[in-house]
Amino acid sequence: MRRRTGLATAGAAALVWGEWLNWRWSRALVGSGVGASEAVVVLGYRNPQSTANFVNRWRVRAGIRSVAADGARGTRVIFSGGPTSNGAAEAQLMADYAKSVLEYDGTVLLEDRSATTWENITNVIPLLEGVDRIKIVSQPAHALKARAYLRRQRPDLAARVVRADDYRPGEWMVGKPLLALYGLWTLRGLTAEERKVSL
Known part of the structure; x- marks a missing residue:
């Protein structure tokens, strides 16, 4: 019985920890x-x-729900991602899903x-010139x-x-501890200033 209680407590703590870290990451390096x-x-x-996979479908949905509720003037959704092993670009697969399934x-x-996150940013910069607000959508650590x-x-x-609206409490809850562990590894090159939560 004690062992079960201990496992349940550890499991609950892992869920809370994963939720908290993803929440923090979603609020770092953002302004008002x-x-x-x-x-x-x-x-x-x-x-x-040849079609958008589970992760990309979720990212597209999070991107579409991130569009300002007031339908901001001149909002542009930019899908970023190069060719895959089947020849189609991730960007095209995501755009196809947004238009045909979500009817965006x-x-x-x-x-x-x-092909990399650094390249994603380098290559979208020309498409960001002249906009007032920028939202970057992915899992919180990647964003x-x-x-x-x-x-x-x-x-x-x-x-x-x-x-962006890519973090919601309880969404991906069971996977958030694993996403948090992976995020800690991928974010190890960021400075303390870059991890600082913007309130």
């Missing part, structure tokens, strides 16, 4: 944002099949050359890494970054 126009950047994930009919732009890369490459654009 002003202005009417926005860009929502959705980062792709390895996609060897807003402005969509594609960045279809990137934070991308925001840090934008800050390193273009601090002026990074100052326009606001929170």
Whole structure:
């Protein structure tokens, strides 16, 4: 009985820890944002099949729900991701899913050359010029890494970054401890300043 209680306590603690870390990451390197126009950047994930995989489908949904509720003037959704093993670009697969399944009919732009997160940011920069607010969508740790890369490459654009709707309490809850562990590993190159929560 004690062992079961101990396992249940450890499991609950892992869930809370994973939730808390993902919450923190979703609030790091973001501002409050002003202005009417926005860009929502959705980062792709390895996609060897000919349609968007589970992770990319979730990222597209999070990207679409990140579009300002007031339908911000000039909102553009940018799908970023290069060719996969089947030849199609992740960006195109995500855009196809957004249009055909989610019936998104807003402005969509594609960045279809990137193979890494650094390249995602480098290649979307020209598409971010002139917008007032920038949202970067992925799992919280990956989105934070991308925001840090934008800050390193273009601090002026990074100052326009606001929170995306890619973190929701309880979403991916069972997987969040694993995402948190993986996130700690992938974010090890970030400075303490880049991990600082923006309140």
